[in-house]
Amino acid sequence: MPKKAMAKQVAPKLKGKTSSKAKPAAKASEKPVKLVPKPLAHEMMKRLQKLYPDADCELNFDSPYQLLTAVILSAQTTDVQVNKVTGKLFSRFPTAKSLAEGSIDEIKEIIKPTGYFNAKAQSIQNCAQQLVLRFGGKVPNTLEELTTLPGVGRKTANVVLGVEFGQRGWTVDTHVQRLSKRLGLTKNADPYKIELDLIKLFPDEDWSNLSITIIWHGRRMCFARNPDCPACPLNDICPSSMV
Numbered sequence: 001m002p003k004k005a006m007a008k009q010v011a012p013k014l015k016g017k018t019s020s021k022a023k024p025a026a027k028a029s030e031k032p033v034k035l036v037p038k039p040l041a042h043e044m045m046k047r048l049q050k051l052y053p054d055a056d057c058e059l060n061f062d063s064p065y066q067l068l069t070a071v072i073l074s075a076q077t078t079d080v081q082v083n084k085v086t087g088k089l090f091s092r093f094p095t096a097k098s099l100a101e102g103s104i105d106e107i108k109e110i111i112k113p114t115g116y117f118n119a120k121a122q123s124i125q126n127c128a129q130q131l132v133l134r135f136g137g138k139v140p141n142t143l144e145e146l147t148t149l150p151g152v153g154r155k156t157a158n159v160v161l162g163v164e165f166g167q168r169g170w171t172v173d174t175h176v177q178r179l180s181k182r183l184g185l186t187k188n189a190d191p192y193k194i195e196l197d198l199i200k201l202f203p204d205e206d207w208s209n210l211s212i213t214i215i216w217h218g219r220r221m222c223f224a225r226n227p228d229c230p231a232c233p234l235n236d237i238c239p240s241s242m243v
């Protein structure tokens with residue numbers, strides 16, 4: 001039974017909840033908001049954790065190699081879409097060694113539904129080859145080593161470290177970027193600067209869970225377009241609330 005991976009680290013392109021041609025999408029205020037005081041930031045997270053007590057990684061995987069591969073594939077698509085192809089991919093190529101030695105055309109064919117399949121196939125195979133060549137086929141458990149792998153940036157590495165190795169860290173994907181600004185947790189746009197702001201705001205034992213919790217809220221309610229502010233439990237304290 002594959003583990004339920006939580007983190008869709010790589011940000012899916014949110015399309016919002018509606019696609020009505022007649023009605024333009026409502027937008028939450030994207031104007032810079034004032035930073036909220038730390039107690040209010042903590043209250044927001046408390047409410048979100050209550051709303052999503054089971055927030056967890058939503059990718060399917062059975063090993064660190066499979067999680068790393070799934071996270072790379074999740075760029076520009078959704079976890080649901082990735083899960084549709086990884087069953088077959090990991091059945092055919094269950095280890096880094098098998099993927100490293102696999103037919104690139106076969107890999108492309110399997111992962112095609114995730115989009116950008118030429119680049120992604122090359123990326124996951126190059127990554128698998130480096131895992132075999134430099135790490136004995138195993139996924140390293142440090143940020144420094146992970147980010148030397150092809151296709152692996154800080155965000156992807158933090159997902160793997162948090163989900164698979166239980167290390168504390170922030171995963172600043174597109175949802176965390178958007179919500180952090182809307183909630184007044186940061187004024188920065190750069191993911192690394194946002195990460196530093198969040199690190200200062202919250203205790204380190206909460207970083208990984210809060211990352212996932214914010215990602216879940218971004219996927220389920222605080223959409224890029226048409227955020228569901230009327231239903232949101234933060235609508236009385238969120239500086240971007242449209243209620």
Ligand code: SF4
Nearest residue numbers: 222227229232238241
């Ligand atoms: S009230 Fe909720 S849904 Fe609306 S912008 Fe704030 S966090 Fe997002």
